[in-house]
Amino acid sequence: MASARPDQNGDFYLADSLLKRARQLSAEHDAIEAQLQEDFEAKKAARSGQLRPVSEALKQYDSAVENLKELRVLANDPDPTLASMAADDIPETIDAIRSSSAALTTSLVPRNQFAACPSIIEIRPGTGGGEAALFTNDLYKMYISLFGTLRWSTTLISYQTYNEIGGEGCSEVIMTVNAPESYELLRLESGVHRVQRVPETETKGRTHTSTVSVMVLPKLGEDEGEFEHGTDDDPLAQIDMKDVKVDVLRASGAGGQHVNRTESAVRMTHLPTGIVVSMQDTRSQHKNRARALTILKAKVAEKRRKAQEEEALSMRRGVLRVGAGRSDKIRTYNYTQNRVTDHRSGESNHNLPAFMKGDGLSEMVKGVKEWDVQRSVEVMVAIQEMEDEKKRKEGR
Structure with missing residues (x-):
């Protein structure tokens, strides 16, 4: 006779909403891979690389879930030997689901662009x-x-x-x-x-x-773009430069005589949000300006994302102070x-x-x-x- 199932609470399954998101990203990965077979583009290849962990973890998860379904059927087989063997394999399969669930969850969380x-x-x-x-x-x-x-x-x-x-x-x-x-x-x-x-x-x-x-x-690196990826592709990072106040200042701190003479430091203020970014990493005002703008876009996107998150979480759980x-x-x-x-x-x-x-x-x-x-x-x-x-x- 098959032993009692140790998986009745089903807490090892991923939430439906999370699975839906994973399937959307996996489908995007497959579509990009098909396009790359026809015409290689570096940008698409980079996106495919970002999505690959999601696609692979989802396949492992689906496989483990399917195995569990089959084992549950076999655990009720009239043949006691077969039922016992299937029941013995259920805990290991549940562990596989938990492991792939954790991997899939981690892969779904976007890596910070910096x-x-x-x-x-x-x-x-x-x-x-x-x-x-x-x-x-x-x-x-x-x-x-x-x-x-x-x-x-x-x-x-x-x-x-x-x-x-x-x-x-x-x-x-x-x-x-x-x-x-x-x-x-x-x-x-x-x-x-x-x-x-x-x-x-x-x-x-x-x-x-x-x-x-x-x-x-x-x-940021000495050359523009020396980080994993920029902010230009993020819709939340789009800003109107009319809303940005730019101040050019003399750099302060270590650096000898050059620091005291050259106006290379840049301070940018996004007027609608009040976000301020200062940059004086290099002696080049142009590079400091580019770096400051990159970080300013990222911070504006983060602020907008928090507002979006608060709306979503409030809708899901009622009034909630987020973050x-x-x-x-x-x-x-x-x-x-x-x-x-x-x-x-x-x-x-x-x-x-x-x-x-x-x-x-x-x-x-x-x-x-x-x-x-x-x-x-x-x-x-x-x-x-x-x-x-x-x-x-x-x-x-």
């Missing part, structure tokens, strides 16, 4: 005065410790001390992390970092709350409780002194990346459902 880039990190104090400046320096040391562990080289572009408290705090840190792919690991560090502790100058032992702002940007961890505080460092908590993944580390030396930070960053993937999947499902609902209302 993932392969080195990165630029800017750290500045927020609310909290001198205490915020002190913690800015602490975060700088924390990241330097992490990069040392990863054996990533860095270049310090700007380090400005906070004069009111001497050399212990700083009002600005800008550095480049020269390792390729560093942007993909660090981009989710962008946001407000909050610290709760008793300052050394506090005479009554009261805990103060201060904030520090961290911004992580991709460091609060990105727009507000992303992490709290509580010294009185010896704890650091990331507000997106919910993960906590209870050895704050070690964490501030870089120990445990890498694991927390990876946890946030897993959260980001899951959130992206949820958004993808919500957007697909929203599009389906709109089509139903339009009678299509």
Whole structure:
């Protein structure tokens, strides 16, 4: 007699909306492959390469699901030996479905267009005065410790001390992390970092709350287009240059006499959204302008995408505040409780002194990346459902 099926809850299956999206992308991949057989185009080949993991993972998923269906039938066969063998194979097949589901889910999440880039990190104090400046320096040391562990080289572009408290705090840190792919690991560090502790100058032992702002940007290559792909093909990234204010400034920070004499730094402001991007990576104003525009387009697209995500998720789950961890505080460092908590993944580390030396930070960053993937999947499902609902209302 066949054993009881261990798969009654069916939680290993992908959501219908996610599967629908996967099939759409797989069909696009097959169509592009057919076109490439007739006429090779580099752009289409690149798109095919992006879609190939989805197509391959979907085939593995469909195959495993079909195998499970056949095993379920055989598990009810009158022949007890055959039924027993089929029942024994069901758990392994379910594991295969789970594995291919995870692979398919990961492949569906678009890779960030600047993932392969080195990165630029800017750290500045927020609310909290001198205490915020002190913690800015602490975060700088924390990241330097992490990069040392990863054996990533860095270049310090700007380090400005906070004069009111001497050399212990700083009002600005800008550095480049020269390792390729560093942007993909660090981009989710962008946001407000909050610290709760008793300052050394506090005479009554009261805990103060201060904030520090961290911004992580991709460091683009010397030649235009030296990153995985640009923003021009993204409809959400299209902007009217009439809406962009461009300021040309003298570069600041390291660089010797040239920096003080040449107006090569570029600052672009997208007036409708208020997004500002500054770039002074090279001595060429033209290159800085091109890089600033590329990043500005990406940031405008991200803002528009968040609005789209919020609409989709609100429709799916009712009123919901989306992405609060990105727009507000992303992490709290509580010294009185010896704890650091990331507000997106919910993960906590209870050895704050070690964490501030870089120990445990890498694991927390990876946890946030897993959260980001899951959130992206949820958004993808919500957007697909929203599009389906709109089509139903339009009678299509």
